[in-house]
Amino acid sequence: MGPDITLTRPHNLKLYQPEPFMMGQEPQQPETPNRWFALRYKEQVEVYGSPFLELEESDSSAQVLLVSINIDFFASVLGGRRDLGHHIIYFEQDMAWYYKDTDNIFKPTTADKLANQYRALLMKCASEMPANVDKLNLFHEFRSDKTARAVVNRAKSVLAASSDFFNATSPHQRIRGIELHERLARKFVDELLSADPGNILMLQDAYLAFSSLLKQRELEPLKRSDFKAMVVPYIKDEFNVALRNDLVVDGRQGVRGWKNVALNQTVPS
């Protein structure tokens, strides 16, 4: 079968078409690569179209040849299967890839690993195809480094997440991000501090308590200046008090801290 067939018999070129659903009929084992991917990545087919352009021989051999690949479709495939709870994003701000693990925390991954997954999917598809499907392109050409790179590169725009994706107030949580500190700082103010008229909470005490929380959660230590920058607005919002530099504690003057706020002794979970 040569490339001229695509020119002389264009009616044999097929895009994926959903099978009409028959009542009481069991879903059949997919017999073409298009159907194989459409069964697993239905949403992506709806948005980006047919995974492949297939050439189907109308003679008795019923041979199926993959003529071309839809890079956009496969870029969106890397975004993951929502029916399995998967979610992969490209976080442009950090130029980094993240995937959501089974503990619902986004963890970093790499372009090379995504390319590995892409190639593995094509291989799995090839191994489950019947004999009439020509597997050369599926096995070789579409799994080449060049095509894999093109897919992963396209995925950067298809799967780009906005800069507020991991914000402290967003439902998405990632490992090893500054947001973890921000979340903890918010929790610290909400759950560990309380209004206490006449009491003074020293910045140093607050910082030590927060540092022990970080240690307990195996998070990176935070500089005192960063801690201060993080909690000052939260404390202002919660208790309507500003950080002062002129407090007097046990005869010491010029102590930094907050008036009318106290540190509870219980540690948030």
Added chain:
Amino acid sequence: MSTETNPYLRRLEETSEAKKKWAESEWLLNFLRSDTGQKPRILKDEELLEWDQTLH
């Protein structure tokens, strides 16, 4: 007795479906994890069904 009326058979069917999904999910995620050599996690039936419920 069909799976519709027999709760034991229904649970067996649900567990078997959840196992298939979990295996597929782990296969895909393992390509992205840092430690790709790790063994796939095996869940107890209750955990599997609980995980499957979170997907709906």
